[in-house]
Amino acid sequence: MNYKLKIAWLYPDLMSTYGDRGNLIVLQKRCQWRGIGVKINSITLETEVSKLKTSNLIFMGGAQDRQQKLVSDDFLRQKAPLIKEMVEKNIPSLFVCAAYQAVGHYYRPSEGPDIPGASILDLVTVHPGENSKRLIGNIVAELINPKGLQGQLIVGFENHGGRTKLGKNLLPLAKVVSGYGNDGKSGFEGAVYKNAIGSYFHGPILTKNPGLADWLITRALEVKYKKLIELEPLDDKLSDLAKKNIIKRYNLTND
Amino acid sequence: MPLRILISFLIGKFVFTVSRLTGVGFGGTWPGEIALIISPDILSYFSRKINKGIILVAGTNGKTTCSLMVKSILETAGNSVVHNVSGANLLNGLVSSLISSFSFFPKNNPLDYCVFEIDENTLPQVLKKITPDIVVCLNLFRDQLDRYGEVDTIARRWAKALVKLPETSKVILNSDDPQIAYLGKNLKAKAVYFGVDDKNTYLKKPEHATDSIFCLNCQSRLKYQGFYYSHIGIWNCPKCGLKRPIPKYTKSFTKLPGFYNRYNSLAAIACTGELDIPQNLIEKVLTDFSPAFGRQEEFIKEGKKIKLFLSKNPAGFNQSLKTVLELNAANLLLVLNDRIPDGRDVSWIWDVDFEILSRQAGSSFGRKNITLSGDRVYDLALRLKYAECDFSICLDLKNAIEKAEIKTNSNEILFVLPTYSAMLEIRKILTGRKIL
Numbered sequence: 001m002n003y004k005l006k007i008a009w010l011y012p013d014l015m016s017t018y019g020d021r022g023n024l025i026v027l028q029k030r031c032q033w034r035g036i037g038v039k040i041n042s043i044t045l046e047t048e049v050s051k052l053k054t055s056n057l058i059f060m061g062g063a064q065d066r067q068q069k070l071v072s073d074d075f076l077r078q079k080a081p082l083i084k085e086m087v088e089k090n091i092p093s094l095f096v097c098a099a100y101q102a103v104g105h106y107y108r109p110s111e112g113p114d115i116p117g118a119s120i121l122d123l124v125t126v127h128p129g130e131n132s133k134r135l136i137g138n139i140v141a142e143l144i145n146p147k148g149l150q151g152q153l154i155v156g157f158e159n160h161g162g163r164t165k166l167g168k169n170l171l172p173l174a175k176v177v178s179g180y181g182n183d184g185k186s187g188f189e190g191a192v193y194k195n196a197i198g199s200y201f202h203g204p205i206l207t208k209n210p211g212l213a214d215w216l217i218t219r220a221l222e223v224k225y226k227k228l229i230e231l232e233p234l235d236d237k238l239s240d241l242a243k244k245n246i247i248k249r250y251n252l253t254n255d
Numbered sequence: 256m257p258l259r260i261l262i263s264f265l266i267g268k269f270v271f272t273v274s275r276l277t278g279v280g281f282g283g284t285w286p287g288e289i290a291l292i293i294s295p296d297i298l299s300y301f302s303r304k305i306n307k308g309i310i311l312v313a314g315t316n317g318k319t320t321c322s323l324m325v326k327s328i329l330e331t332a333g334n335s336v337v338h339n340v341s342g343a344n345l346l347n348g349l350v351s352s353l354i355s356s357f358s359f360f361p362k363n364n365p366l367d368y369c370v371f372e373i374d375e376n377t378l379p380q381v382l383k384k385i386t387p388d389i390v391v392c393l394n395l396f397r398d399q400l401d402r403y404g405e406v407d408t409i410a411r412r413w414a415k416a417l418v419k420l421p422e423t424s425k426v427i428l429n430s431d432d433p434q435i436a437y438l439g440k441n442l443k444a445k446a447v448y449f450g451v452d453d454k455n456t457y458l459k460k461p462e463h464a465t466d467s468i469f470c471l472n473c474q475s476r477l478k479y480q481g482f483y484y485s486h487i488g489i490w491n492c493p494k495c496g497l498k499r500p501i502p503k504y505t506k507s508f509t510k511l512p513g514f515y516n517r518y519n520s521l522a523a524i525a526c527t528g529e530l531d532i533p534q535n536l537i538e539k540v541l542t543d544f545s546p547a548f549g550r551q552e553e554f555i556k557e558g559k560k561i562k563l564f565l566s567k568n569p570a571g572f573n574q575s576l577k578t579v580l581e582l583n584a585a586n587l588l589l590v591l592n593d594r595i596p597d598g599r600d601v602s603w604i605w606d607v608d609f610e611i612l613s614r615q616a617g618s619s620f621g622r623k624n625i626t627l628s629g630d631r632v633y634d635l636a637l638r639l640k641y642a643e644c645d646f647s648i649c650l651d652l653k654n655a656i657e658k659a660e661i662k663t664n665s666n667e668i669l670f671v672l673p674t675y676s677a678m679l680e681i682r683k684i685l686t687g688r689k690i691l
Contacts, residue, residue: 013468018400021463022605025641045476064405070474136401137599157600159401202602207637238640242633 004037005220008055010079011063012042014071015099018159020061022204023094026213027057034232036217045074049082055091057220058083062097062202072115075102080118087120092195092219094212096205100191100198101125101162110161121193122167134161138246139179139201145171145192146215153177154209155246156201164200166191173199178250195219208243210236260300263293267354283343287350298346301353302385307334307367309385310526313378313413314393314435316571317519318344320511321393322372323547324523328540332532334367341548342596342675344374346381375409379416389529390417390444391427391522392435396485396570397466397606399598406466410434420444427525429518430502431487433477434467439500449525450502451517457481457488464569464606472497484514484577485570504528508541511551513578515571520544549678554685556656559663563681566672567597569606576611579670586669587612588659589639590652590677591629597674601631609642624662628655629677652677653684 009024024040031038043052052058063071080103087093095103104123106114110130117124136159143149154174163183166172172182173190181189181200190199197212199205206213214231221229256264267290274282290297302309312322319341326338339352349371356366373381375395382390392413395406403409414437417426422443429435430450439446458481465486468477473495482488491498509520520541527537546552554561564579566572566589579587593601612623625646627635632648639646649655656671663669673681 012463013465016463016606017397017405018600019602019605022602022638022641025605029641029643064407066405066407066474067469070469157401157602159600202600204602204605207605207641208634238633238637242631242637245631245633 001225002035002037003221003225005031005039005056005217005224006054007038007040007057007059008043008052009040010043010058010060010099011045011071011075013044014067015061015063017062017064017097018202019204020096023059023061023096023206023213026204026206026210027059027217030210030213030234031217033234036221043079045071049078052079052082055086056224057216058086058091058093060093060095060099060102062099068098068102072102076116076118080120084118084120087194087196090195090219090223092216092223093197094205094216095121095196095198097160097200097202100200101164103198104164105167107162121191121196121198122169123164123191123198124167125162125164127162132161134159135180135184135200137179138249139181139189140177140247140250141174141179141181141189142177143174145173146195146197149211149215152209152211153243153247154201154205154212155243156199156203156205156208158200159202160200164191169193173197195223208239208246210234210239257300259294260297263290263297264354264357266290266293267350268359271351271355282351282355283340284345284347284351286354287347287352290350290354291347296384298350298353298381298384301350301357302369304357305337305366305369308388308530309369309371310389310391311371311373311378311381311387312391312393312522313373313375314391315375315396315398315568316574317393317515317522318372320516320547320550321391321519321522322370324520324541324544325391325526326370327544328523328527328532328537329368329370329530331540332536335365336368336370337366338370339372341372344372345377349373349381375403379412382416382419386421387424389425389427389526390420391526392429392438393518393522394429394432394487394570395434395466396568397464397603398568399600401598401600402595406434410438414438417442417444425529427522427529428500429487429522430500431483431489431518432467433471433486433490433499436500437471446500447504447525447529448500448502449504449518449521450499451483451507451521452502452505453483454481456483456514458484462570462573462608464573464608470495470497484574487518508538509544510542511544511546512582513551513574515574549682552682556660556685559660559665560668561656561660561685562668562670563678564670564672565675565678567674569603572604572607572672575672576608579672580611582668582670584670585667586624586659586663588626588628588655588669588671589635590627590655590671590673590681591631591635592674592677592680593631594676596676601634604635604638607638609639609644612639613643614645624659626655626659626662628652629674652680656681656684
């Protein structure tokens with residue numbers, strides 16, 4: 001059977017700060033190398049929501065402050081209600097960094113009023129004040145969700161001022177092995193709700209952690225074609241080596 | 256000379272001499288570092304001793320090349336010039352260069368100009384201490400977000416600092432970078448613009464790595480008549496009417512390949528033009544100008560040519576790739592490090608359009624020999640794998656250079672694209688000594 005997927009990339013010209021495009025490249029190539037047809041639809045300020053509606057997978061990345069403000073209105077009014085509906089219907093999605101914060105209930109900046117979020121995921125983010133430490137550096141974590149991926153180590157780079165607290169409807173994505181994660185205290189990183197994943201990982205996240213990429217592709221195909229899907233394995237030697245290179249620096253052992 | 260400054264100057268001189276005599280390469284920053292601890296005013300003090308003018312060159316990409324162009328022009332015009340060592344562009348580097356240039360005997364100090372390249376984050380700090388005659392602002396691109404922060408934050412800090420400059424200063428701005436052009440608003444100092452007018456070189460497809468494509472005034476999407484690279488191009492805002500300022504300087508003279516060098520030379524032309532240096536002299540110097548440290552610098556090894564193209568952020572890397580392909584590059588060595596001067600986060604390589612090296616795109620350029628190295632060689636390899644390129648990996652940099660060079664035919668050039676710390680390492684391997 002000829003499988004086909006449509007991937008929505010939200011605000012590629014505004015929310016794409018540090019290599020976020022890599023996540024799309026990884027999803028696209030991993031589909032193509034397996035003969036799965038894939039189309040990436042850029043969804044930005046001027047794009048009609050109807051284009052978003054038919055997507056089988058959603059990605060939204062990081063942003064600088066000014067860009068985040070530019071997006072905020074359009075996101076909350078136009079796109080977020082539909083994304084919420086899609087996430088509830090098990091459409092797999094990945095929200096990274098600024099997007100991870102924006103899909104929560106609110107973001108409380110170090111000064112000024114709370115910035116409302118889309119309430120797609122049950123989480124809140126608080127910036128603990130101008131003088132608090134920004135959480136920057138390589139990060140290694142062990143997946144505890146979603147099912148089937150538990151125990152895998154994931155690596156990336158985090159760079160965030162906000163501290164994210166998960167509500168009771170959310171499962172953490174991973175347990176931090178080295179680095180800060182959601183808030184630098186809880187020991188957890190990221191969040192999982194149905195087939196949606198939120199994370200602070202840059203790197204970008206899917207490049208060195210192809211297990212997550214394949215999980216998203218599998219869920220997208222299963223939701224679309226309503227049957228169990230098993231993807232052909234790909235040669236991931238290079239991403240393993242890149243991952244081990246970081247893990248080795250922190251004197252951690254893999255597996 | 257006030258006693259405190261004298262003491263810091265003498266100690267700085269001493270450190271500089273030790274560094275020079277021992278050949279240990281810390282003369283670019285340590286004399287200044289120590290002098291600043293003793294006397295934080297040392298920069299203001301010495302800057303007042305400069306006869307004709309102080310010029311600061313800032314921007315994400317091109318500041319080393321541009322400042323060196325300005326220096327060469329001014330020197331050819333008969334001036335004595337103080338200039339900071341490439342890369343030593345924080346406060347300690349500026350002070351170090353002043354300490355090494357000034358003599359203890361005041362009558363030996365006929366220093367006409369000070370030409371400093373300045374780190375993006377350091378510019379506001381320096382403007383608090385000295386009032387330059389000219390500030391050149393080249394461009395702002397995303398670069399090491401973990402260290403520098405966001406482009407908008409840097410621009411805001413620059414704007415705040417530049418607005419305090421008096422009417423007697425000039426600020427030379429790039430019309431084609433919306434973020435830089437906008438700095439001209441509200442200045443007391445005189446804004447002078449440079450830019451490129453060349454429809455034939457518009458990109459067919461904009462690059463992915465753009466930072467400032469929304470109006471700084473009304474926040475709506477800018478309209479581009481054409482892009483030259485990244486977000487550099489001919490722009491206007493259809494909503495509020497903000498427009499690219501008409502540049503006064505548009506004609507560049509440089510033989511250096513790469514579109515970005517048109518901008519570097521234009522900025523140098525604008526700067527020295529405003530200092531009333533004769534046009535024919537500027538033209539001659541720039542036509543003969545040889546590249547700066549690590550920027551298209553050429554080496555010969557085993558009879559083969561090696562060219563270094565420092566490539567440290569998406570906009571710069573894209574420009575390097577494009578330039579070497581225009582030069583028919585068949586042999587490439589790409590080196591990715593993640594040390595402090597490179598930025599610890601290597602995610603940015605996914606914003607670089609490596610796809611132009613892919614098997615498919617590459618076929619039009621003929622044979623490709625791509626070697627990869629550096630601390631994060633596997634990340635780079637992974638990026639190239641997803642761009643569907645062929646490559647070989649070599650962990651040890653020295654071996655990598657040798658292997659890549661062996662694969663290079665005798666009539667060909669090996670093009671090396673390294674990040675900053677990798678560039679220093681490669682220079683050390685090729686020249687056998689350490690510079691910074």
